[in-house]
Amino acid sequence: MAWDRFVPDEPRHLRVHDRLRYARGAGQNEREFENHVNYHWLLSPAALKLPRVMLEAGINTPAETEAVDGTRRGLLAIRSSPWKAGHESNPWHDEFDLDHGHVRYFGDHKPSTEGMLGSTKGNKALLEAARLHSGTTKDERLLAPPLLLFRSITVHRDGRALVKGHVEFCGAAIIERVEHVVQRDPESGLSFPNIAIDLAVVDGGEVDGIDMRWIDDRRNPDLTGAETLRHAPKSWRSWVSQGKGAIPGIRRRVLASPVRSPAEQQPMPETAEAIVLEKVYEFYDGRKHAFELLASQAAAEVLQESGARYKAGWLSRSSGDGGVDFIGRLDMGSLNASTPIVVLGQAKCIKPSSSISPEQVARVVARLRRGWIGVYVTTGFFSKQAQVEIIDDQYPVVLIAGGVLADTVRRMAQANYGGNLDELLASTILQYAEAIAHRRPEEVLSL
Missing domain, CATH: 3.40.1350.10 (Trna Endonuclease; Chain: A, domain 1)
Known part of the structure; x- marks a missing residue:
């Protein structure tokens, strides 16, 4: 059955700082769930008949798409959980400066991980994506998966603080740099290797975000890499065309008074x-x-x-x-x-x-x-x-x-x-x- 018969025609805008309900019990047909936009409807509407894009790990890797012009990964979904910082499952502290379009994110190598850097599923995916993001040709950059950034947040409902089940969208990003670092586990005191990536959050134009039809297209096997750009942000298209030199001009910037209270x-x-x-x-x-x-x-x-x-x-x-x-x-x-x-x-x-x-x-x-x-x-x-x-x-x-x-x-x-x-x-x-x-x-x- 033709893919186009299932692609929603209306834009599904995901804006920076949008708060979404991420719940296992939510379906892919419901636009809202418990008074919040439903993450699963926004990322993977039921009409597309695609697997959900999950956020169970810090670095989430939806399946690759066997497209007409080759294999590509539609996206990487990155989740940061500030409330876990300092625990064995997340002994580091990610840095988000969205007003200046910069995020520093640490990989998923842990104190208990055996093997070299890149042996974990998440770090392997980041390193593969980084190779494409640093590509010197347009064809390489067309294959590069955008990193969609999410941050766990606490919401209050009926007088209760809910730590889990809600995320904030932090933008689409390009990998600027990969660095090998040594970190220390706060519980055992032991040091361990990891990777840290510096990300450029791209400008989201008038909507300050992205149209999710762009991600739908990237997961559509009937479209070429070039055709998937039709709903991409202008900033992303500029980067695909020009490469690394375009990043300073497409980075997200929030114009605010430099005088702070x-x-x-x-x-x-x-x-x-x-x-x-x-x-x-x-x-x-x-x-x-x-x-x-x-x-x-x-x-x-x-x-x-x-x-x-x-x-x-x-x-x-x-x-x-x-x-x-x-x-x-x-x-x-x-x-x-x-x-x-x-x-x-x-x-x-x-x-x-x-x-x-x-x-x-x-x-x-x-x-x-x-x-x-x-x-x-x-x-x-x-x-x-x-x-x-x-x-x-x-x-x-x-x-x-x-x-x-x-x-x-x-x-x-x-x-x-x-x-x-x-x-x-x-x-x-x-x-x-x-x-x-x-x-x-x-x-x-x-x-």
């Missing part, structure tokens, strides 16, 4: 990040100079998220620092073609409810030379005027407030101390004295 700069109350931030403040209260080392380490993590290479320098002396607490170096470019940039850092451990004034930020700005950048790290938040002055005068200063700091420190503890925050904080006290040096900032360029 105090609430936007701090973690939500009673969250794990809020607990971390309060613990950091209490730990360094009375020994705030040692906070400079933690700030330096956190700044390195944040700056490296851009893909640049960061090299730690040293801490300045506690007196007479002139507005600079730590020095580092950022290497921009490839290993064979790069330029070093001096990084001047300021650290301020204050109550999370307190703000940093324009005058305090200006101390770092005053020390910057042409081609240098500044980083200001605080447990508090930056006042509106401090942010406005940085933006209006286009000063190259990265502002790291309490929310970003807490999230970064939490990930550092998970990656290097088995999730033990106390051990991480204690290590800064032990290493503080050795990290101090009396040197000119520009000397970091020769390290």
Whole structure:
């Protein structure tokens, strides 16, 4: 029976941040299930007579399609479960920055996994997809499966918090980079290898998402790869045509005021990040100079998220620092073609409810030379005027407030101390004295 007789004609839009009900008991005919859009209807309507696209694993691999022009996989469905982070089943912490179109996702190699990287079903599928996503020809990119990203969320119904059974759509993505990493199991303390992938979430155009008929087409054996692009986002079509060079122009970007409120700069109350931030403040209260080392380490993590290479320098002396607490170096470019940039850092451990004034930020700005950048790290938040002055005068200063700091420190503890925050904080006290040096900032360029 011809496929076209079953393909729904009307668009089925799936938008970023849409909340879906993912339930085993839901059918594929029902548009809604328990007051939410039914995931199974949206991904695999009954009319298509296709198997469901399940989200039981982190990396889900629907069956390949034997199409008229060759074999292709219609999609990879990726699910991140933040509430599982730190457990044996998910000892890592995925990073989602949807406003800037970036996701960092960790593979499914676990502490108990035997065999080499790529031996697990999920990692094998990611590596196969990465090969196609890095393809240098249009034909390779036509075969590349889009990664549909979902994140488990908690919803409240009848006064109860439901942790399972609901997901949020986070966009369609292209694999930009694959990295081999070593992670630590927070329960056993043992290290294990894994892969981490950096994903570019593509722009969803006017609907800020995708038309699911695109995915239907990719699973349609009667269509060629080129024909499956008819309902694809314009951004995806541009990438297929132009390749890697198109990614900066097709990445999802949310235009918002760069000035952030105090609430936007701090973690939500009673969250794990809020607990971390309060613990950091209490730990360094009375020994705030040692906070400079933690700030330096956190700044390195944040700056490296851009893909640049960061090299730690040293801490300045506690007196007479002139507005600079730590020095580092950022290497921009490839290993064979790069330029070093001096990084001047300021650290301020204050109550999370307190703000940093324009005058305090200006101390770092005053020390910057042409081609240098500044980083200001605080447990508090930056006042509106401090942010406005940085933006209006286009000063190259990265502002790291309490929310970003807490999230970064939490990930550092998970990656290097088995999730033990106390051990991480204690290590800064032990290493503080050795990290101090009396040197000119520009000397970091020769390290």
